Amino acid sequence: MVEKRGATIYEHTRATRIAPGAVTTESGVVRARYIVRATEGYTKSLQGQKRKIVPIYSLMMATEPLSNETWEQIGLANRETFGDFRNLIIYGQRTADNRFAFGGRGAPYHFGSSIRDEYDQHESVHPSLLGVLAELFPVVAGATVTHTWGGPLGVARDWMASAGLDRQTGIAWAGGYVGDGVGTTNLSGRTLADLITSQDTNLTRLPWVNHKSPNWEVEPLRWIGANAGLQIMTRADHAEDKTGKPSKLAGVVSKLLGQ
Numbered sequence: 001m002v003e004k005r006g007a008t009i010y011e012h013t014r015a016t017r018i019a020p021g022a023v024t025t026e027s028g029v030v031r032a033r034y035i036v037r038a039t040e041g042y043t044k045s046l047q048g049q050k051r052k053i054v055p056i057y058s059l060m061m062a063t064e065p066l067s068n069e070t071w072e073q074i075g076l077a078n079r080e081t082f083g084d085f086r087n088l089i090i091y092g093q094r095t096a097d098n099r100f101a102f103g104g105r106g107a108p109y110h111f112g113s114s115i116r117d118e119y120d121q122h123e124s125v126h127p128s129l130l131g132v133l134a135e136l137f138p139v140v141a142g143a144t145v146t147h148t149w150g151g152p153l154g155v156a157r158d159w160m161a162s163a164g165l166d167r168q169t170g171i172a173w174a175g176g177y178v179g180d181g182v183g184t185t186n187l188s189g190r191t192l193a194d195l196i197t198s199q200d201t202n203l204t205r206l207p208w209v210n211h212k213s214p215n216w217e218v219e220p221l222r223w224i225g226a227n228a229g230l231q232i233m234t235r236a237d238h239a240e241d242k243t244g245k246p247s248k249l250a251g252v253v254s255k256l257l258g259q
Contacts, residue, residue, distance in 0.1 A: 014026045016047060017046060017048070020170055021035070035171050036174070036192060037173040037174075038185075038188075039053075039154075040153070040176075040181065042055070042115065043154065050113055051217075051218070052213075054113050054154075054155055054216050055114075055115050056105070056226070057108075057150050057152055058103055058153050058179050059107055059129065059149070060101060060102065060103030060148070060149055061126055062099045062102075063102075063144065064099065064144045064146050065097055068098075070139055074140070086240070087234075087237050087247070088230075088234060089179065090129075100140055104125075104132065107119070108230060109223060109226035109227050111219060111220070112223075115152050121149075126148045130143075130145055153178055154181075155178050157213045157216045157257070158214065161174075162210070163187075163188040164212070165192065165196060174189070174191075229253050232252070233249075
C-alpha cells in the first residue's frame, strides 16, 4: 500500500537507535517528523529500549495432513482458531491443507532478552504440545508431527498492549501484543494513523491509547522473575486441572504483573 503511494521500503536495514526526529541505522540516519517504534519482541535491539518490551518465545507444531474422517471427529469444519482458559496459553487451528497446527507457551525466557534462531526449537516443549493436543483431541494421538517452529513475542511489564504518540518528541509506539498481534496490529496501525494526523476518533479514545507500561526489571532480576513466573503458571495449571478451582498461585503472579 505505501509503495503504491510512492514510498520506498528499505528491507534488511538494521535500526540501532531512535530519537526525536531521527532513526539511526548501520548505513546512516533517517530523519522524519514522526518516528514509530513497532519492533515488538525485537525492541531490545534499539539502544536504550531493552527494558520496554521483552521477547517471550511461543512455539508451534503442525501434524501431517489428517483424513476427512479424522476431522469429522475433531470438528473445526470452518477452520476456527481456538484456545482455552489455562494459564500457559495454547491455541490451535485447522490449516488449508488439513494439518492440525497447534502452539503454546512454555519455553523459557532467555537471559538479557536474547533472541537466537536456535531458540525457535525446544526439545521438551514441542513434544509436550503434541501431548496437550492429544489430551484435547485423542484421535490426533497417533499423528506424525511434520513441522516445528517458534519465535519471540513482545511482552510489556504489565502484559498490556498499547499504541500511542508523544507529541513533544514525535515518537509513536505500538506493541506488547503477547501473541495477539494478527488482529491487534491492524487496529494499532489505524490508531497511529489517526494520532499522527491529529484526528479525534473512536480509535484514539480507546483505553489502550497512550498507556505506558512500566519498564521491566534489570538483569538478573528479569530472568529470575520471568522464569519463576513460567514455573508458577505451570504448577497453577496442574493444580487447577486436579481441583477444578482457580489457583491462588496464578493470582499472585497476576498481581505481580500489575493486572
